[in-house]
Amino acid sequence: MAKKFVYHYFNIKGRGEIPRLLFAAAGVEYTDDRIEFSDWPNIKGTTPLGALPYLEVDGQKFPESVAIARYLANEFGLAGKSNLDKLKIDVLVDQMILLRESAVTMHFEKDETKKVELMKKFKEEQLPKCFGYIEKALSENSSGFLVGDQLTWGDLALIDLDDMLHNFGNLINLDNFPKLTAHKKQIEASPQISTYLKHRPVTSH
Template sequence: MERKYVYRYFNLKGRGETPRLLFAAAGVEYTDDRVEFSDWPNIKGTTPLGVLPVLEVDGQQFPESVAISRYLANEFGLDGKSNLDKLKIDVVVDLLIATRESAANMHFEQDEAKKAELLKKFHDEQIPKCFGYIEKTLSENSSGFLVGDQLTWGDLALIDLDHLLCNLGNLINLENFPKVAAHKKQIEALPQISTYLKHRPVTSH
């Protein structure tokens, strides 16, 4: 019996886009419930933690974007072929999460002097740390994928972060990371991902 999925997140990409990419990659049907901010106060109290995203699986609700992504990856066979593969994916995902949080903190900082300081630290420390590691990881894997010889949720999380950093003002220059740039092109060219990217709603973030 097929599971019934409802994925609930705001009408933007944000930290809720990787699960949508997972559904697209797997070709699995789901209800993409995009919540408008004006409707959120009426919905908030019905969610497990009062936050989005929430994945509903056969009527049961589950919060937390990374947990949701990992679950979907496990369900759809996009989680690697071994426990070592899973470890490699988790290392990359943890780096991506830290980079996403740094970018968001900088973006929403109101104090211009502090924002400039955060931007410098982001470019001098966070980008080299995260993308330097990923560049090395891709260099060691001839398939072009992050791990093994097939698509995993680590690949999807990476292109999701690439898109976010571009949307926030081109916070990364992929010319400095040619393997990451080639990876992005390879993943976006996959038929199921290409179709999704062409037809997903246009949002600012």
């Protein structure tokens, strides 16, 4: 019998969008419970760690967005074909997470002087390091995917990161990363992802 999935997250993309992309890519039905911020105080105490997102699998609750994404990737055959593939994907996703955390810290920094310093470090050090590594991975893989010859959750994490950086004020110029630009077009043009992106709710983040 098919598992019953209920995914709980705020009505934004944020750090909880990759699992939704995984459900879309796999064509697996689930309940997308989008929680409004005004309702959060009444819901917080019912969550596993007092935070979102969390995933219900046949009634069992599991927190942590990356752990959820990795589980769904394995469940849906989107985690690579070998343990070495999984390692490559994990390394790439770890780099993306570090960059995402830096972008979020910078975006919400209130001190303008400190924000300028964070922006300088982000654009001159962190972003080139992360996307240079990703560009190299794409250059070494003729399929156009990050790892192997088929879609994995690493590809979905990358298009989600691209989206977030653009929402935060076009923090990346994809013209500097031609392989990444081609990758984004390839993944977003795939039928299931294209359909999902076309119909997902429009949110601020």
